[in-house]
Amino acid sequence: MNRPVNLFVPPWAACLPTNGCENLTRPGDLAILASMYQRFEIPTAPAPPLHPVPNKFLPVVRRPGLAWMLLREAFHYRFQRDVLLSRPCIYGVFSGPVGGFLPRTQLCVGCMRCVQEYPDVCQVFVDERWKALGDSYFTPDSISTLNYEATTGKIMVKGVGYKGPFAGEGFDGLWTDMSEIVRPTRDGIYGREYISTAVELGRKPTHVDPRAETVAAEEPVLELQVPFLFDLLPDACRGNGAEAAAIAAAARVRSLCLLPWRGLACAPIRRAEEAVVVPVVAACEAVEAARFLAGKAFPAIEWTDAAPADLPRLRSALPGSVPLLRVPLGSGTSAEVRALAAAGAGAFHVTADYHGRTADGSFVKDALLKLHDSLVEAGLREQVTLVASGGIVRAEHVPKAILCGADLVALDTAVWVAQGAALRGEFTRAGRRALDFPPLPPAWGAQRIVNFCAAWRDQLLEILSAMGLREVRRLRGELGRAMSYEDLEKEAFGDLERSA
Amino acid sequence: MSEGDVVAKHVENLHRGLSALGRGEHPIPEALGNYRWTAELILATWQQAETGKPPTNGMEYKVGRSGGGFDRLAFKFLPPERRLPADLEPDLSIPLNRRPEGERIDIALPTYGGGMSFGSVSLNFMVARCMAARQLGTFTSTGEGGFPDALLPYKDQLITQIATGMFGVREETIQAARIVEFKYAQGAKPGLGGHLLSDKVTAEVARMRESVPWASLYSPFPFHSVYSVEDHKKHLDWVRTIHPKALLSVKVSTPTDVDMVAVGSYYAGAHILHLDGGYGGTGAAPEVAKKNIAMPIEPAIGKVHRYLVSEGVREQVTLIASGGIRTAWDVAKAIALGADGCVIGTAEMLAVGCTHCANCERGRGCQVGITTTDPLLSQFIDPDWGARRIRNLYESWKLQWRDILRSLGLRSIRELVGRRDLLLYRDR
Numbered sequence: 001m002n003r004p005v006n007l008f009v010p011p012w013a014a015c016l017p018t019n020g021c022e023n024l025t026r027p028g029d030l031a032i033l034a035s036m037y038q039r040f041e042i043p044t045a046p047a048p049p050l051h052p053v054p055n056k057f058l059p060v061v062r063r064p065g066l067a068w069m070l071l072r073e074a075f076h077y078r079f080q081r082d083v084l085l086s087r088p089c090i091y092g093v094f095s096g097p098v099g100g101f102l103p104r105t106q107l108c109v110g111c112m113r114c115v116q117e118y119p120d121v122c123q124v125f126v127d128e129r130w131k132a133l134g135d136s137y138f139t140p141d142s143i144s145t146l147n148y149e150a151t152t153g154k155i156m157v158k159g160v161g162y163k164g165p166f167a168g169e170g171f172d173g174l175w176t177d178m179s180e181i182v183r184p185t186r187d188g189i190y191g192r193e194y195i196s197t198a199v200e201l202g203r204k205p206t207h208v209d210p211r212a213e214t215v216a217a218e219e220p221v222l223e224l225q226v227p228f229l230f231d232l233l234p235d236a237c238r239g240n241g242a243e244a245a246a247i248a249a250a251a252r253v254r255s256l257c258l259l260p261w262r263g264l265a266c267a268p269i270r271r272a273e274e275a276v277v278v279p280v281v282a283a284c285e286a287v288e289a290a291r292f293l294a295g296k297a298f299p300a301i302e303w304t305d306a307a308p309a310d311l312p313r314l315r316s317a318l319p320g321s322v323p324l325l326r327v328p329l330g331s332g333t334s335a336e337v338r339a340l341a342a343a344g345a346g347a348f349h350v351t352a353d354y355h356g357r358t359a360d361g362s363f364v365k366d367a368l369l370k371l372h373d374s375l376v377e378a379g380l381r382e383q384v385t386l387v388a389s390g391g392i393v394r395a396e397h398v399p400k401a402i403l404c405g406a407d408l409v410a411l412d413t414a415v416w417v418a419q420g421a422a423l424r425g426e427f428t429r430a431g432r433r434a435l436d437f438p439p440l441p442p443a444w445g446a447q448r449i450v451n452f453c454a455a456w457r458d459q460l461l462e463i464l465s466a467m468g469l470r471e472v473r474r475l476r477g478e479l480g481r482a483m484s485y486e487d488l489e490k491e492a493f494g495d496l497e498r499s500a
Numbered sequence: 501m502s503e504g505d506v507v508a509k510h511v512e513n514l515h516r517g518l519s520a521l522g523r524g525e526h527p528i529p530e531a532l533g534n535y536r537w538t539a540e541l542i543l544a545t546w547q548q549a550e551t552g553k554p555p556t557n558g559m560e561y562k563v564g565r566s567g568g569g570f571d572r573l574a575f576k577f578l579p580p581e582r583r584l585p586a587d588l589e590p591d592l593s594i595p596l597n598r599r600p601e602g603e604r605i606d607i608a609l610p611t612y613g614g615g616m617s618f619g620s621v622s623l624n625f626m627v628a629r630c631m632a633a634r635q636l637g638t639f640t641s642t643g644e645g646g647f648p649d650a651l652l653p654y655k656d657q658l659i660t661q662i663a664t665g666m667f668g669v670r671e672e673t674i675q676a677a678r679i680v681e682f683k684y685a686q687g688a689k690p691g692l693g694g695h696l697l698s699d700k701v702t703a704e705v706a707r708m709r710e711s712v713p714w715a716s717l718y719s720p721f722p723f724h725s726v727y728s729v730e731d732h733k734k735h736l737d738w739v740r741t742i743h744p745k746a747l748l749s750v751k752v753s754t755p756t757d758v759d760m761v762a763v764g765s766y767y768a769g770a771h772i773l774h775l776d777g778g779y780g781g782t783g784a785a786p787e788v789a790k791k792n793i794a795m796p797i798e799p800a801i802g803k804v805h806r807y808l809v810s811e812g813v814r815e816q817v818t819l820i821a822s823g824g825i826r827t828a829w830d831v832a833k834a835i836a837l838g839a840d841g842c843v844i845g846t847a848e849m850l851a852v853g854c855t856h857c858a859n860c861e862r863g864r865g866c867q868v869g870i871t872t873t874d875p876l877l878s879q880f881i882d883p884d885w886g887a888r889r890i891r892n893l894y895e896s897w898k899l900q901w902r903d904i905l906r907s908l909g910l911r912s913i914r915e916l917v918g919r920r921d922l923l924l925y926r927d928r
Contacts, residue, residue, distance in 0.1 A: 056531075057531050058531075073509075077505065077509065080502070080505060082502075082505075082506065083502070083505045083506050083509055086506045086509065086510070088510065088513065089867075090864050090867050090877070091867075109857065109859050109862075110531050110857050110859075111855060111857045111859055111867040112529060112531065112532055112855040112857060112867075113514075113855075113867040113868060115517070115521070115529045115532070116513075116514055116517040116518060116521065116853065116855070116868070117510065117513035117514055117517050118513065118517065119517050119520055119521055119525075119526040119529075120526065123527075123529060123530070124529055124530070124531040124532075125530045125531060126530055126531050145787065155786045155787075155788065156786065156787045156788075157695060157697070157784050157785065157786050157787070157861050158784065158785070158787055158790075158858040158859070158860075158861060159782065159783060159784050159785070159858045159859065159860025159861050159871060160781070160782055160846055160849075160854070160856055160857075160858050160860060161536070161687070161688060161779055161780050161781045161782070161785075161790060161823075161824060161846060162536065162778070162779040162780075162790040162791050162824070163534035163535060163536055163537070163856070163858065164534070164535050164536070164566075164791060165535045165566050165567050165568070166535075166566040166567050166568025166569050166571065166779075166796065167567075167568050174792075175778065175792060175793065175794060175795050175796075176792055176793050176794075177755050177756045177793075177794070178685065178690045178691030178753060178755045178793050178794050179691065179722070179755060180684040180685040180690075180691070180722055180752050180753060180755065180761065181684055181722070181726060181728070181729060181731075181732050181752065181761050181764060181765075395788055396788050396791070396792045400792075459786065459788040462691075462692060462786055462788060462789060462793075463691075463788065463789075463792065463793060465691065465692070465721070466690060466691020466692060466721075466789070466793050466794075467691065480756070481756065483756055483795050485568075488795055488799040489568075489799075491799060491802075491803070492798060492799035492802050492803070492837075493572075493573075493798075493799075493925045495920065496573075496920060496923050496924060496925040497576065497923075497924050497925070498924070498925050498926075498927055499574065499924040499925070499926050499927070500926070500927055
């Protein structure tokens with residue numbers, strides 16, 4: 001039996017300060033909620049890493065050369081103490097009691113002035129420990145950026161332009177549009193104008209009844225304030241505090257956190273945070289778990305070995321819910337999702353590996369485009385929600401995945417690395433040995449996740465404002481506001497003679 | 501302590517180090533450089549700034565290793581016997597006003613200096629750029645931070661900028677310049693306003709910008725008085741009213757519809773269309789914006805050039821490209837793709853010792869005195885020394901441009917504009 005659910009009452013109500021409005025569930029409450037309008041913001045607080053993250057730069061001083069240089073300068077500058085002690089670093093690398101004999105390497109920002117002034121004494125290397133961070137996809141640069149975001153909650157701002165490769169595979173081959181004269185651009189994070197990052201999860205109604213007292217859906221539709229939720233944690237973090245941190249962070253950023261249903265009974269979930277937990281169950285276990293899942297609006301179902309014919313049985317076992325069907329992306333995904341959507345499924349979580357690769361070897365970006373187009377062609381796209389995961393490790397990957405057709409994304413490795421997890425080798429699939437995930441205080445872990453989510457949301461706002469969009473929902477599938485490397489290369493250089 | 505002695509010590513060391521590193525007397529520092537500005541490109545730029553000639557020690561000074569754009573383009577040179585003689589000096593000058601009315605301004609080389617504002621860079625560096633521009637017969641830009649009095653002696657070489665923050669914009673500053681540029685967007689952060697972080701907003705910078713000291717300045721985006729091409733024309737008309745003789749430049753970034761924007765600007769009355777590609781910029785910018793918003797300059801040039809040609813207006817407007825143009829070869833390739841000339845920023849900073857370390861936004865700013873308002877660090881750039889090095893860099897570039905033109909059989913850089921048939925695209 002379907003039940004109408006108020007679109008505007010989120011389950012986080014239990015997690016938020018109530019202000020006496022905790023019982024806003026009746027149709028007329030919409031007016032009360034509207035009068036409580038306030039901008040959504042994610043509060044941040046400094047959360048330095050528990051264990052030092054290797055610095056990229058490693059200044060090395062040749063001590064005999066330094067001693068000789070000091071002696072030489074002492075005579076040259078006639079023993080003027082202040083001149084002699086004025087050191088070639090404004091970032092304090094040589095500010096210790098013995099200066100360059102024991103440099104404070106963690107302070108080095110790679111400005112190279114020491115090398116410019118004393119090339120025969122100083123060198124700056126890229127630290128091997130920094131190079132060993134992450135893997136070929138979640139690169140050391142990405143990890144450093146994420147660490148900065150998780151520590152400060154701020155966007156990284158630097159000078160002198162872009163320093164990386166011209167373009168790359170996957171998300172690195174896509175640029176977002178901007179407006180300057182002919183389309184109104186928005187104010188962005190420093191402006192007065194509010195840009196919404198809210199998205200909906202669930203099967204959306206195809207029409208609105210003007211005679212109804214309130215806007216209601218036949219099935220639950222949930223508004224999340226950010227277009228990302230937190231994916232299943234790997235086994236490596238069981239009991240180390242990361243689970244509690246992710247749940248608490250999901251409540252604070254008004255999102256959701258996926259957890260395996262079998263572990264929920266002993267999971268560290270506070271009553272106020274129950275609403276943000278999405279239990280994940282295998283399709284074959286759904287009937288068995290039905291009693292446990294009762295009342296959960298969005299249980300996630302692993303749809304790996306199931307077929308569209310199983311959907312009616314599942315829906316009758318979970319009345320009043322919208323199962324979030326987790327479907328691995330591959331060559332047959334478009335057809336499968338289309339069939340399920342036609343059969344009434346309302347929400348899908350399509351998954352790729354942690355490097356964004358799908359079962360058929362394509363990148364999640366291309367698979368999403370195909371799936372989105374397929375649903376548009378079938379006239380089903382507006383009704384269903386697509387959550388995408390795999391390869392989302394930088395802030396810009398969120399809007400790019402949405403541009404390719406996702407409504408929102410599920411975050412995985414970024415959440416864990418923000419909490420201090422270290423990847424061991426090429427990390428494409430969860431496995432006990434693939435991740436080093438030391439124990440952590442849940443409050444600290446939650447703050448780290450909240451911080452990077454705030455920074456990612458701010459970067460999403462920057463991208464939306466540059467494009468002149470007032471809400472992230474307008475971004476979905478808007479490929480007309482994106483530029484792909486393949487297209488640009490063909491248009492710009494396709495007519496040129498090629499050479500080896 | 502004698503501050504002068506401290507400055508003298510570091511300046512002497514820096515000059516000696518730049519010279520030795522540029523000549524390749526020491527191993528290439530491992531942490532120097534990146535995909536776009538490789539360590540060799542940086543060292544080669546230092547060397548050219550010292551000698552005024554291209555490196556002869558085998559150092560790569562033409563391309564980086566970004567794997568795309570200019571780094572995959574090459575020229576189809578003529579066989580040696582068909583090239584122009586070495587004693588022939590092809591003309592490098594370009595016109596900045598191609599409309600029938602208004603002041604005729606030609607510059608002696610196909611580049612001028614990009615906008616870097618007072619506050620984002622030191623006054624000494626600004627003066628050095630002005631001096632170099634005068635010696636070279638070209639222009640440089642104030643950026644959006646106003647027109648400090650120290651630049652007035654060089655007003656004939658200056659482009660003054662009006663940006664969304666309107667910092668330092670006064671009638672007299674507009675009237676002082678021969679070229680006025682509207683900055684609608686910038687390649688460093690397309691779609692976002694300028695960022696000058698609090699540590700660099702000294703009392704003097706705040707006075708010039710009519711703001712509060714030590715408070716970050718985020719320029720709004722976009723101009724809230726412009727939401728259409730018609731509004732854009734009103735903007736240009738406003739400057740035309742204040743300074744009827746000024747050439748008008750419109751600086752835009754590179755969205756998907758950059759071609760439409762360019763044509764709109766032409767019809768609004770712009771003399772110069774300045775495209776600033778997404779990978780460039782000298783100022784502080786969110787990393788997410790640098791890499792992901794707006795297209796790089798290479799595809800944008802051809803797109804705009806072709807559209808202006810198809811509209812029949814290409815001959816009446818000067819198309820200038822910027823954003824990630826690092827070398828004389830990049831400039832020549834940009835012109836072959838369809839630009840008339842280029843705007844250069846980062847390479848000028850490298851000429852005076854920048855290491856492309858990207859710490860410009862920090863408290864004291866730049867360690868070698870370029871992007872800083874710190875009183876001590878600012879002294880590291882002596883304007884005469886800085887001007888000499890910038891001029892030397894361009895002298896080296898002039899030699900390279902002439903060599904390229906002779907090898908293509910062209911007598912003027914104007915003949916290279918839009919000659920895509922002379923370009924090759926290298927496979928990966």
